[in-house]
Amino acid sequence: MAQPKNVKPTESELEILQVLWSKESATVREVHEELAASKDVGYTTTLKLMQIMHDKGLVSRDDSSKTHIYKAIVSREKTQKHLLGKMINTLFAGSPAQLVMQALGNHKTSKDELNEIQNLLNTLKKQ
Amino acid sequence: MAQPKNVKPTESELEILQVLWSKESATVREVHEELAASKDVGYTTTLKLMQIMHDKGLVSRDDSSKTHIYKAIVSREKTQKHLLGKMINTLFAGSPAQLVMQALGNHKTSKDELNEIQNLLNTLKKQ
DNA sequence: CCATATTTACGATTTAATTCGTATAATAAA
DNA sequence: TTTATTATACGAATTAAATCGTAAATATGG
Structure with missing residues (x-):
């Protein structure tokens, strides 16, 4: 999926978007640290969610280096x-x-x- | 469940609550008519949802006659x-x-x- | 009374969201 | 170079929401 038409992030996706909006861009690790501060959640869960968000076109991903860098696409x-x-x-x-x-x-x-x-x-x- | 502590109705439950709030009290049939006007949904689906809402304590039910009468409990x-x-x-x-x-x-x-x-x-x- | 319609109950399926374990690859440290 | 760490990928399990079919009970009209 390329462009975001239906802006309908889920609850968890919103939490991640919050972090991305506040940071401009971030790695899974960075996002996860923030989430884990207020919530009990595993790293791979955050990873998976961000991958799904990428599939949906909610976020962009720079995977030119091993550690991928994400940005929010939806404003x-x-x-x-x-x-x-x-x-x-x-x-x-x-x-x-x-x-x-x-x-x-x-x-x-x-x-x-x-x-x-x-x-x-x-x-x-x-x- | 007796009293509503977590006021967290789902999307569909909110639609039903909207009708109940506007009517004060209503049967499944009445609620369903309203929903079906703007949405393609089966009668038993509405029924089931309202039963679940009753289990959760979101609505009250007067079942003294065959056709039950529902009211919103959460304001x-x-x-x-x-x-x-x-x-x-x-x-x-x-x-x-x-x-x-x-x-x-x-x-x-x-x-x-x-x-x-x-x-x-x-x-x-x-x- | 009998046939039809209406209602509830209940179980099952489907779909979506969330969660995480394990494997594998890449990097860093020793 | 070997070991440990850190990443991603992927599949699978779990949970919750929504949907509906079918059966049984109750009421209604003829």
Whole structure:
């Protein structure tokens, strides 16, 4: 598979993508270290998952040297957009505003972040 | 299982919960009709899923008459809160604000809804 | 009452996700 | 060069989700 059309990573794949997004590129070992820090999992499991992700076209792989180097192909934003849209539909009756209310109401947000949101809100209101 | 501790419905279970939340209570037949409207699925599949959900404690069942009547036990809000929190962690690096920006930026929102969000924002800013 | 329709129960299959053991190749260290 | 370490490849087992067929029980219409 070449290009990613269906951006639908599984739970475990998302964990790996998280690491790849934060690092730009990484080896299986590096990804695994991060995962193993918070989760009990074997090295070959991480390896296998990353191989599958490569087959699916979720990540690219440079295998010019023995230790392969992986990068995320699917972008964080695209994935966010897709999964968020899905959640809005299946859990918030299609209303992004409801989701926003729930997110702001239940989670701590800093002044700076609130201001950022305010700016976006101002822009949207003008349209 | 009696009380729902782990609020982690699967994809299909969420679809069924959506119907139950919107109706307050419903039979398998009623739920199935709704699902079948937008999806190709057999009656016994819906039945089986609802039985499993009952085993898991996601729904309650009144089986005093032949046709059983189901209600959601897990609340919409609790489920939203749980899954949203999870998404914020696994996909938005723990930042609810990022999620909000993404949601507002990518999805149409009405003036009324924007005002609602503005009100909440005002409240939060004062704290 | 009899035939038809509806419902639940239950088991089995299929598909996908996750996990890991073992073999083999490549590299590094001694 | 031999030994130990580190990688990948691959197959297989496990688990969970989703799907549906069939049988039995119950209700309904004629």
